[in-house]
Amino acid sequence: MVNLEDQLKNPVWYSLKETHKKLAVVSDGVQFYHHEVCPFGAFFDETKTAEVSSEYVKKSDSFFFVSENQTPIIDKNNVVLDRKIDGCQMVLNQLSDVEITEDIVLLDESYIEEIYNLVWLVMPGYYKKRTFEMGNYYGIIKDDKLVAIAGQRMQTDLFIEVSAVVTHPNYTRKGFAKQLIAHNTKEILKVNKQPILHTNKGNLAIPLYQKLGYELTRDMNWWLFHKI
Structure with missing residues (x-):
């Protein structure tokens, strides 16, 4: 192996x-x-x-x-x-202690359209409806609609990648992304796999990932x- x-x-x-x-x-x-x-x-x-x-x-x-x-x-x-x-690639070193105050839901197939629409609203260009098949997606629902998600994308027997971390523009600055990443990371650790993620160099979210316990490890070019 x-x-x-x-x-x-x-x-x-x-x-x-x-x-x-x-x-x-x-x-x-x-x-x-x-x-x-x-x-x-x-x-x-x-x-x-x-x-x-x-x-x-x-x-x-x-x-x-x-x-x-x-x-x-x-x-x-x-x-x-x-x-x-x-x-760049980031790999979890040690997850920081994050208080989960929101109700985080494991999203089933009934949310496929909402996930697709939310990702394309915030990060258009790559996500497909069948991307949902790659791993679990977790979300926060407010006002009867999905407003924030964090999913799982690439994975093997040893690691799972956190991906599609998006929040509707009307619901930002509420700590939803931080809680979703932390929750997703904990779920990955429960199955004894290494949490990782990928992002663009210079992404303003990198300091958040680092505060959560992720470390920059290598370039990963697209x-x-x-x-x-």
Whole structure:
């Protein structure tokens, strides 16, 4: 079994090898999530990425290759680089003591539309309705509507990623994100897995993650491509 440190160097790859194997599209040394679930791909050998990505883009208008330090190769006749997002990985060291004052709900399939709409309101561009299949989602409900969530995305037998941490603009500055991240982290620890998360370098939320006990560990870059 691949150890945790090696898995964290290529989290998309190992998620698709283990927990999310049923969601994988595999071809010649490159792995993608099913295009209806999540637009992420991973590789070890960048010389394999051009041909496979040219096929994948026939079903998905855009996609990401996620890599710590490798640069994917593409066929410029079929695919073009939109932008490279300089990201970073954070790993929980020790969870800080956070008072949970809100009623946090494990969201079932009846919330799929609300989750989708809330994510696209706050962070448009990547979340798909079937992303819900990747892990548990927790939410806070106010005024009979879902106003804040924190979900789980990439995961293996050793780690689970906290993701889709969003709050409706009318309900910010109430500590909802902090409580949701803490609750989600505790749920991950209950199943004896390592909580991690990914974000953009310079994200204003990084100090919050650090206060909760997460530490910056490595770069994790997101190469966004779209078809021509």
